[in-house]
Amino acid sequence: METQVNVPAEAARDNAAWCDLMCRAHGRPGTFTGRAWTNPVRTPPFYPDAVTLSPEATAADVLGRIDAGAGATVKDSFAVLDLPGFDVLFEAQWIHRAAPEPAGAPWEVVRDPATLAEWEQACFGGETTGLFPPALLTEATIVYGRSGGAVLTATGPAVGVSNVFGADLDATWADALATAAALFPGRPLVGYETDPEPALHHGFTPIGPLRVWLHP
Secondary structure (H helix, E strand, O other): OOOOOOOOHHHHHHHHHHHHHHHHHOOOOOEEOOOEEEOOOOOOOOOOOEEEOOOOOOHHHHHOOOOOOOOOEEEEOOOOOOOOOOEEEEEEEEEEEOOOOOOOOOOEEOOOHHHHHHHHHHHHOOOOOOOOOHHHHHOOEEEEEOOEEEEEEOOOOOEEEEEEEOOOHHHHHHHHHHHHHHHOOOOOEEEEEOOOHHHHOOOOEEEEEEEEEEOO
């Protein structure tokens, strides 16, 4: 029987847990409250300084717990915040899918630093080096294959799917789903995309908007 989840709150919490895992791998752990995950120091590139966990979260729940100066970013998981001095960096959609049917895993789990470095270069087009430290390999499931790769996080009832990349996104999403089903059978999938269409073609449903804010 498929695990039932409360979405998009579960999607937001899984994403916050992934952000915290990334920060801990860089020696910068964050803090969870009932309304938000926050980090008092600047987080690694592409990762927010705060993620809201409840539609009841306010600016006060995040801005007093982060370095809110220039360069600060906040993931407004329910697109409800008003953050003075911040601009909207981008908007996206949370997505959810019922558990895929297991059909074998076309991608392998990354298990060594050299392959992780290769994965990072492929994911970011060579724009980053060392963003994904080897410490991540003990806590996240990073998967890689001929069609692309992704990160799978199983911090709650649902499995988060993020950092999906590949030259042919249709093939990439098909392989991502098959790999997730093989590694985490019976568990629904969540994530977010700025362009959700490729994921929607593979059974995902949009479940709510989010915004990421930047202090210029």
